[in-house]
Amino acid sequence: MKGLLRISSVIDAVNTQIGKKIAWLILVAVLVAAINAIIRKVFNVSSNAWLELQWMLFGAVFLMCAAWTLKVKEHIRIDIVSSMFPKAVQRWVDLLGHMLFLMPFCLLMIYHSWPFFTRSYAVNEQSLSAGGLPQWPAKGLVIIGFVMLAIQGISEIIKQIAIMRGHLEDDETLRGHAAAAEAEAHRLLEQAKQQGVAP
Template identity: 30%
Template sequence: MGFLVALMRFIDGLNQTIGKTVAWLAVIMVITQFSVVVLRYVFGFGSIMMQESVVYMHSFLFMIGAGYTLLHNGHVRVDVFYREASIHKKAVIDIFGVVFLLLPVCILIADSSWKYVYQSWSIMEGSVETSGIQALFILKSVILVFCFLLALQGIGLALRSFLILKGVVVPEEEHELHEVP
């Protein structure tokens, strides 16, 4: 069980680090968008590359940060049953949700987008705008990163739930787990 605890903590730590890192894109995105507006309406200068960079940052923030959001229960959920459930029932619901909903959807998205991303890389696809960002293939690759990080965090959630059911870890607060001595 020690390996499962270590694996769960590794997955949580990975998505925690990634989430805190990509969160800075929100600040950079706001500054960039503000700069685009000021440059255009005050100085009469427009930059397609700057405008497209806002789209890239927005995509990176939400797609790469999805695992972090799952780690912190930030996703929208219909919690008719979940809200009032005991810790053990929540663990069962989480395992069911990961195994029968989250992982199949992540696999479906990854499988259906693999060819799309591959084709983009094969031609090193860029912006349709001449002065745009010529790295659309990187933006499309974020779909696969999204699937991987979200599925990985789903596995971490399933491990946490399994360990709670086995009595190996006890949740003391929202996301703090302590091993049972």
């Protein structure tokens, strides 16, 4: 189990670093959008390449930050339902969710995206809009994003099994901002009760 946890920690570290760096593309996309809008309004000049660059930058962030988002537990979850279950049930829900839904979905997307990308690359597919950008790099990002997400899914499965076997502590602060805030609120309430400040 220790060897698997080391692999998991490497996956986490790599996807975190990639995610943090790729997230800066949001700023680049905002700057591109602002510059494009200014040029269009002031000089009455527009370019499809600038518009498509914005879409590609947002697509890159969405796809290549998905693994990091999964790692920090910030994907949309139905916490209002799962929080009613005991911890052991919540862990099983997470584990089975990753194994039965996340992993098959990622593999299906990779399988179908590969010919989608290779055909586009083989013909050097270009935008249908005049002056647009090549399309194959954006299609390649779909494969990269889902490969990263699948690898992170493996890491999450390893960690979930380790938690269930008692080899890894279940750190509530790693269950997303909402869970971390709730845990902190409970901690402060308990502290206040001990000090006699809260009823």
